[in-house]
Amino acid sequence: MQNPDVIVSCEGLDRTFVTKDAGENKVLQDINLQIRKGEFVVLIGPSGCGKSTLLNIIAGFDQPTSGLAAIAGEQIEGPGPDKAMVFQDYALLPWLNARENVEIGLRMKGVASAERTQQAMHVLGLVGLSEAAERPVYRLSGGMQQRVSIARALALKPKVLLMDEPFGALDAFQRAIMHKELVRIWRATGATIVFVTHSLEEAVFLGERVVAMTPKAVGLTGELIIDMPRPRDPLSPEFAALKRKLYEMLTAHLPADVDLFAD
Amino acid sequence: MSVDSARGNHVVGQAATRQTPTAAASAAAPLLKSLKYGLLGTLMPLAFVAIWWAAVAAGFFPRSVLPSPFAVGAAMFDWAFGDPARGGYSGTLLAAIGASGQRVIMGYGIAMILGVAIGVPTGASKLLGALVDPFIHLLRPIPVTAWVPLSLVFFGFGFKGAVFLVALGSFFPIVVNTIEGVRGANRSLIKVGRMLGARGFRLLWFFILPASLPSIFVGLRLGMGISWVLIIVAEMMSVKSGIGYTLLDAYSFGRFDVVIAAMITLGLMGFLSDRIILAIEAVVLRWHRETSIHAEP
Ligand SMILES: Nc1ncnc2c1ncn2[C@@H]1O[C@H](COP(=O)(O)OP(=O)(O)OP(=O)(O)O)[C@@H](O)[C@H]1O
Ligand SMILES: [Mg+2]
Numbered sequence: 032m033q034n035p036d037v038i039v040s041c042e043g044l045d046r047t048f049v050t051k052d053a054g055e056n057k058v059l060q061d062i063n064l065q066i067r068k069g070e071f072v073v074l075i076g077p078s079g080c081g082k083s084t085l086l087n088i089i090a091g092f093d094q095p096t097s098g099l100a101a102i103a104g105e106q107i108e109g110p111g112p113d114k115a116m117v118f119q120d121y122a123l124l125p126w127l128n129a130r131e132n133v134e135i136g137l138r139m140k141g142v143a144s145a146e147r148t149q150q151a152m153h154v155l156g157l158v159g160l161s162e163a164a165e166r167p168v169y170r171l172s173g174g175m176q177q178r179v180s181i182a183r184a185l186a187l188k189p190k191v192l193l194m195d196e197p198f199g200a201l202d203a204f205q206r207a208i209m210h211k212e213l214v215r216i217w218r219a220t221g222a223t224i225v226f227v228t229h230s231l232e233e234a235v236f237l238g239e240r241v242v243a244m245t246p247k248a249v250g251l252t253g254e255l256i257i258d259m260p261r262p263r264d265p266l267s268p269e270f271a272a273l274k275r276k277l278y279e280m281l282t283a284h285l286p287a288d289v290d291l292f293a294d
Numbered sequence: 295m296s297v298d299s300a301r302g303n304h305v306v307g308q309a310a311t312r313q314t315p316t317a318a319a320s321a322a323a324p325l326l327k328s329l330k331y332g333l334l335g336t337l338m339p340l341a342f343v344a345i346w347w348a349a350v351a352a353g354f355f356p357r358s359v360l361p362s363p364f365a366v367g368a369a370m371f372d373w374a375f376g377d378p379a380r381g382g383y384s385g386t387l388l389a390a391i392g393a394s395g396q397r398v399i400m401g402y403g404i405a406m407i408l409g410v411a412i413g414v415p416t417g418a419s420k421l422l423g424a425l426v427d428p429f430i431h432l433l434r435p436i437p438v439t440a441w442v443p444l445s446l447v448f449f450g451f452g453f454k455g456a457v458f459l460v461a462l463g464s465f466f467p468i469v470v471n472t473i474e475g476v477r478g479a480n481r482s483l484i485k486v487g488r489m490l491g492a493r494g495f496r497l498l499w500f501f502i503l504p505a506s507l508p509s510i511f512v513g514l515r516l517g518m519g520i521s522w523v524l525i526i527v528a529e530m531m532s533v534k535s536g537i538g539y540t541l542l543d544a545y546s547f548g549r550f551d552v553v554i555a556a557m558i559t560l561g562l563m564g565f566l567s568d569r570i571i572l573a574i575e576a577v578v579l580r581w582h583r584e585t586s587i588h589a590e591p
Contacts, residue, residue: 092485110488122482125581126504135500136490169585187490 037104038191038223039066039089044098046084058084060249062098064242066191071217071224073234076244076252076281082227085244086195089225090116103190112136115184117194121176123168123183129175130155130164133183140187154182157216174205181216191223198233210236214261231274236263243280253280361551369551370558373540383540383552390556391563394525394536397453398567401460402521409465409517410510413472414498417506423473430469438463438524442531456528456536463524464517471516475509476502508582511575518571522564537563 044062049055058081066072074082087093088100091110100107102114110116115136123132133151142150155164158178168176177197184192198206214237217224228234234241235257243252255277259269343363349355350362361369369383376384416426438459449455479502487501529538537556544552576583 090489092488110485112489112491114489116485116489118482118486120482122480122486124483124486124501124504125585126507139491139496139500167581167584169581183490 034065034067035104036067037065038068038070038102039064039225040099040101040104041065041085041089042099042101044085044088044100045096046081046088046093047096057247059088059095062251064251066223066225068223069221071226071237071239073238073241074225074227074244075229075231075234075241075277077229077246080244080246080248082229082244083195086116086193086225086227089191090114090193092116112140112187113190115187115189115192117177117180117184117192117197119196119199121173121180123176123179125167125169128165128167129160129171129179129182132168132179133186136183136187150186151182154186155179157185157219158182159212172205174201174209177201177209178212181213185216185220185222189222191225194224194226196227196229206233211262213237231277232265234277235259235270235273236265241277243277245281245284248284252284255280358548359550361554365551366554366558369549370555373552373555383544383549386540387559390535390537390540391559393533394529394538395563397456397528397533397536398460398521398525401457401525402464402518404457404461405464405468405517405521406514408461409468409513410472410503413469413510413513414476414503414506416469417473417476418498418502423477427473430466430473434466434470438520439527442527445528446532451532451534453533455532456525459524459528460521463520467516467520468510468513471509471513472506475506475513478509479505508579508586511571511579515568515571518567519564522560522567526560 041062041064044059044064045057046059047055047057062085064085074085076082084093088095089102089107091107091114107114124135127135130148130151133154134147137147137150152161152164155161158181160175160178160182163171163175168179171179177200180197198209201209210233213224216222226233226237228237238257241255241257243254245252255273257273259273263270346360347363350357350360357365370387372385373383374385374387378385412426416422416430441459441462445455445458449458483501483505484497487497492500525536526538526541529536530542533539537559541553541556541560544550544556
């Protein structure tokens with residue numbers, strides 16, 4: 032019998048891409064991962080290690096070659112509102128305003144109009160966008176657009192919130208603000224979050240548990256529990272020590288002269 | 295030199311007397327600008343008419359073949375406002391526009407509905423695309439005028455045949471641009487639609503159709519242009535009313551003033567209907583205009 036607290040479960044997951052030019056590319060091999068209700072899990076690893084591939088499988092956009100991927104004990108059949116994705120490029124509908132972008136998911140769920148508006152305004156309030164509800168999304172800043180995208184996902188009341196490098200396009204200031212906001216939203220809603228990044232800083236600031244992946248590896252590379260109390264100070268020695276630990280975990284198998292995270 | 299300095303003085307004077315620009319002044323500026331561009335647009339037609347008038351006055355062409363602009367104007371006036379009791383073309387313009395316009399609206403409307411309704415699923419589904427696409431591209435190169443004999447057999451002389459030709463001709467640009475629009479629609483928007491739980495018709499209606507509207511409007515404009523070409527073909531071949539019929543009828547009587555008046559009417563109708571589509575597009579596709587390369591910074 033499965034633990035009822037487990038929301039996302041991957042067991043012996045493989046994903047192999049077969050392309051004409053590159054042949055077989057075993058991107059994910061024997062991935063085992065359990066994510067419990069309310070957890071904030073960060074997936075970290077260098078570019079090409081398969082983070083997006085894994086997230087896409089959990090979102091239902093892609094299928095594993097073999098192995099099992101399940102949400103709340105049920106095998107994932109395809110995309111749906113129970114596993115909401117926040118895309119790196121926001122992917123808002125430009126012909127709708129901010130509120131309508133949040134409402135459209137509720138509309139697809141069959142929520143009545145007045146109820147929809149009320150719920151949309153509630154989540155827009157959560158992400159601090161009550162004022163901008165009626166503005167066309169293309170006139171919002173990148174950070175605001177990403178908040179709309181988060182609000183849209185939250186409005187679905189998903190079992191898990193999937194975020195694939197959502198703040199990659201933002202500048203350092205906006206990103207820092209969004210990090211704090213996201214932690215606040217996570218605490219306010221109790222959402223289960225899987226967050227993909229390749230930034231050590233982002234991982235240590237956000238995660239309760241950081242899962243490390245390396246390219247071509249069999250299984251996950253390691254796991255780090257971040258038990259540092261919040262709010263976390265990125266300039267504290269504690270924070271730096273955790274970053275180092277994570278860095279060492281990710282680079283343990285590499286020759287000493289390769290610096291994976293050199294900018 | 296002197297003009298420049300005069301203008302410079304004027305600006306300085308203006309700045310001195312009006313230190314805070316009023317709301318009216320800032321609203322008038324874009325109006326003046328658009329008026330300027332509007333006037334610019336009338337320049338070439340006016341020059342054309344002037345050359346035409348001069349060529350006729352100089353006797354380059356026999357007046358029986360190329361009447362002067364004034365004669366055409368007079369014919370147009372009589373066609374529009376003349377007493378129908380006088381017979382001939384007097385006072386029949388509105389009826390002609392009505393007859394042609396009705397056929398265009400019918401045929402174009404059918405093409406629009408069918409073009410979008412067939413184009414969206416054909417573009418969205420690989421299977422349907424493989425099934426329908428080659429057929430459309432096989433039919434498309436057949437000139438619509440080549441359909442006239444079959445149209446006469448099936449629909450006879452009159453309204454139905456004309457509507458058929460207009461619908462057929464404008465269908466192709468609409469359906470092809472709809473298919474291409476759907477195929478070119480942003481992939482991540484479709485991913486979003488599926489994530490939000492939309493399937494089948496609702497995915498097409500709420501996500502794929504709006505995303506492909508910019509391309510659909512290209513097809514709608516092209517289709518409208520073709521509609522006016524085909525209504526004339528139809529009216530010349532098989533229908534006994536409308537602008538095209540008047541044009542051919544006037545030709546057979548050697549009334550070139552009316553022929554040219556009919557040509558001008560057609561030009562204006564085509565221009566007007568294009569402007570109507572553009573006006574609708576400006577509202578519907580505001581998001582697209584503001585996110586495209588034409589957007590003002
Ligand atoms: N649709 C696909 N077809 C073929 N190969 C693919 C496909 N999608 C991903 N891959 C390959 O899988 C590998 C992992 O890709 P993935 O996008 O999951 O990496 P990532 O960890 O998200 O990297 P990044 O941090 O750059 O986003 C890459 O080598 C990529 O080329
Ligand atoms: Mg990725």
